[in-house]
Amino acid sequence: MLPDASADYYRKQQGITLELLAIASDIWGSRPPKDFDRWFASNVDMLMELALAGQARAIAGADVYVADVLDEIGVSIAADAVTAPDGLIGVASDGRALDTLMYGAVITSKGRIAKGLSTSQAWASGLDVLINRLQTQVADASRVSTSLSIATRRRVGYVRMLNPPSCSKCAVLAGKFYRYSTGFLRHPGCDCRHIPSTENMSGDMTTDVDSYFTSLSEDLQNKYFTKAGAQAIRDGADVNQVVNARRDMQTAQVFGRDLLTTTVGVSRRGVAYRAMSNAGYANRGTDVRSGGRFRARAPRLMPESIYQIAESRDDALRLLKLYGYLA
Known part of the structure; x- marks a missing residue:
């Protein structure tokens, strides 16, 4: 209080x-x-x-x-x-x-x-x-x-x-x-x-960041958390993961396309690394969508990129979980 x-x-x-x-x-x-x-x-x-x-x-x-x-x-x-x-x-x-x-x-x-x-x-x-x-x-x-x-x-x-x-x-x-x-x-x-x-x-x-997010109108959620970030949170993504991922946001070639990625959370102790390891992709290539390989420190896709390449909402949720935004 x-x-x-x-x-x-x-x-x-x-x-x-x-x-x-x-x-x-x-x-x-x-x-x-x-x-x-x-x-x-x-x-x-x-x-x-x-x-x-x-x-x-x-x-x-x-x-x-x-x-x-x-x-x-x-x-x-x-x-x-x-x-x-x-x-x-x-x-x-x-x-x-x-x-x-x-x-x-x-x-x-x-x-x-x-x-x-x-x-x-x-x-x-x-x-x-x-x-x-x-x-x-x-x-x-x-x-x-x-x-x-x-x-x-x-x-x-x-x-x-x-x-x-x-x-x-x-x-x-x-x-x-x-x-x-x-x-x-x-x-x-x-x-x-x-x-x-x-x-x-x-x-x-303490401040409950989830309660703060839900207290905002959808327009304000999109304004302060970005449209894709806010949508990811509304889809169940962890607020801290979505926000912190933007610290080292960059553009990289992934799946043959220029996509927004981040290196936050991809070290061996990071949330994204654990999520991708659990999916069976740790220490493999870069093309996780097609079952290829990715390095342990490979960039993780930003929510914007996930929504850009997802073939359906179920696919988007799968990728959000794969990259450590969903539990």
Whole structure:
């Protein structure tokens, strides 16, 4: 169960972000200027003030938040040191200056014009970049300030909290306990957060990724898990296998066709290796469909490829099982 303190804190963080992005959108405007660089030079100070204020508000109260959550779950642990998160203000999470990061929105707009978009379309695409980068920097400042407070407490780590709808990569990471020193994996625009916890208490905050998937509409399932991936999950495939398989996705010649494959899970300890071994194909060739041989580390087909070559739904289910997506 999600602690009330986490839900309240996230709502406050979300409010800060929404207010920041609304002001940024007003500054950017919908009418493109004649000279993009001159516009940026005239408005960068205003954008910087906005970003700095957003980061400052986002990091405020992190120590109180961590203490409140630990109190709520019954494991109050005092901090061994005092945090100093002000150093997070004014710097992008990749180390760049914030003004340089925001200028990327102008670069994007200019690049889109070079590719043939209208000035209005290009300016709108620049706003999308600006919004994404501001949201990420405010969220990162909040996340890092929270992680600092977690690190000052013995035995305290964190559980990853989703803000649905969330992407497939975030969904399979959520609900697990991570040590204080484990980096918080995120993508641009990610709004997942920490729930402070100790390992023995983290089980009460697990996220059932299958329940999360079924809570989404079919359109959102297709959007966040890809159309083929979502269909495979609806057909009974393991969510984690479908999502993790995309880590090393590539195109390879299989059965004389260019198909999407992955090397995830094909080592001797991998799920795909075991499934293919059980089917009698381990340490053989590559053409499993025709009873040929495949190497132990041969790529496994992605769900997209399986649906592409399957001759029927029963054949698709057979192949999904063969490649380790179905139990």
